[in-house]
Each structure stands twice: as C-alpha cells, then as structure tokens.
Amino acid sequence: MARTTPLMIQIATGDPRSIGKQIVDAVRMKIATAEILPGDQLPSVRGLAQQLTINPNTVAKAYAELVAEGWLESRQGLGLYVAPQRQRLSDAERERRLDDAIQRFLHDVIALDFAPDEVQARLHHEFLALAPRKTA
Known part of the structure; x- marks a missing residue:
C-alpha cells in the first residue's frame, strides 16, 4: 500500500x-x-x-x-x-498559454522600471532554481 x-x-x-x-x-x-x-x-x-x-x-x-x-x-x-507524466496540452495550447503568461508578466513588470537585462537575469535565475528539482 x-x-x-x-x-x-x-x-x-x-x-x-x-x-x-x-x-x-x-x-x-x-x-x-x-x-x-x-x-x-x-x-x-x-x-x-x-x-x-x-x-x-x-x-x-x-x-x-x-x-x-x-x-x-x-x-x-x-x-x-x-498521474504518470505526459503532455497534458496540445502544442498550440501550450504556446497560447506561454504567450498569455508572458503578456501578464510584462504588464506587471514594465511599470517597475527595471532594465530589460536585469529582468531577464532575475527570471533566468528563478527558472534555474526550479529546474534542478525537475531533472533530479
């Protein structure tokens, strides 16, 4: 059990x-x-x-x-x-959701007046902080 x-x-x-x-x-x-x-x-x-x-x-x-x-x-x-891992969404739906998430993110962040390089670096850092758990 x-x-x-x-x-x-x-x-x-x-x-x-x-x-x-x-x-x-x-x-x-x-x-x-x-x-x-x-x-x-x-x-x-x-x-x-x-x-x-x-x-x-x-x-x-x-x-x-x-x-x-x-x-x-x-x-x-x-x-x-x-459930066992599988692709839960079509490629088109995954692309649509990524685009939506990016647009929401940009609308929230743009007004904070950070340089694009700093936003990209911080986003990259946070993404990598999650990635090791997934590949372990």
Whole structure:
C-alpha cells in the first residue's frame, strides 16, 4: 500500500485567487518541479481540508479539476495519485498559454522600471532554481 505524500501547501487569505485555485496551482507546481512524483498518493479530501482548515468541498473541487486536467488519477477505493507524466496540452495550447503568461508578466513588470537585462537575469535565475528539482 502506498504511503500518502503530505502536501505542504499554504493558503493566503489576501491572494486574489480563490482558495481552490491556490490548491490547484500549488499541486501543479509540486508535480512540475518533481516535489511530488508520479504514483505518489495525495492526502484525502478530508485530510487536506483539515490541514488547511478549509471546507472539504473546496478541496474536492480542486482535486476534481486536477483529475480532469490529467495531473492526478483517482483509483477507486484507494484515493488520488499523481498521474504518470505526459503532455497534458496540445502544442498550440501550450504556446497560447506561454504567450498569455508572458503578456501578464510584462504588464506587471514594465511599470517597475527595471532594465530589460536585469529582468531577464532575475527570471533566468528563478527558472534555474526550479529546474534542478525537475531533472533530479
């Protein structure tokens, strides 16, 4: 029997994203950076809700979204597990989402008046800080 992998995530009450969206984003990041691996079992809906002191329905909806997107798989009577790695989006959708993310980033950063070289260097540094976990 697989051991449940604890989800060490935090919910920020001041975050403009909903609590469910924060859970979805946190789980996606943990999978993408290999902090949790394919086959790892996630806490139950009730268990994560108690850990985060939130409504279990919020956790259930977040988990359902992650299952629908292919990040998690439900095993009848056993719980939720990280799904095997596969490309979850078409190449065109991946390109569209990258373009959207870059545009949002630029709109947030441009007003801060940093030199383009400094923005690129800091972005590169942060990206590399996540990359070793993924390739390990």
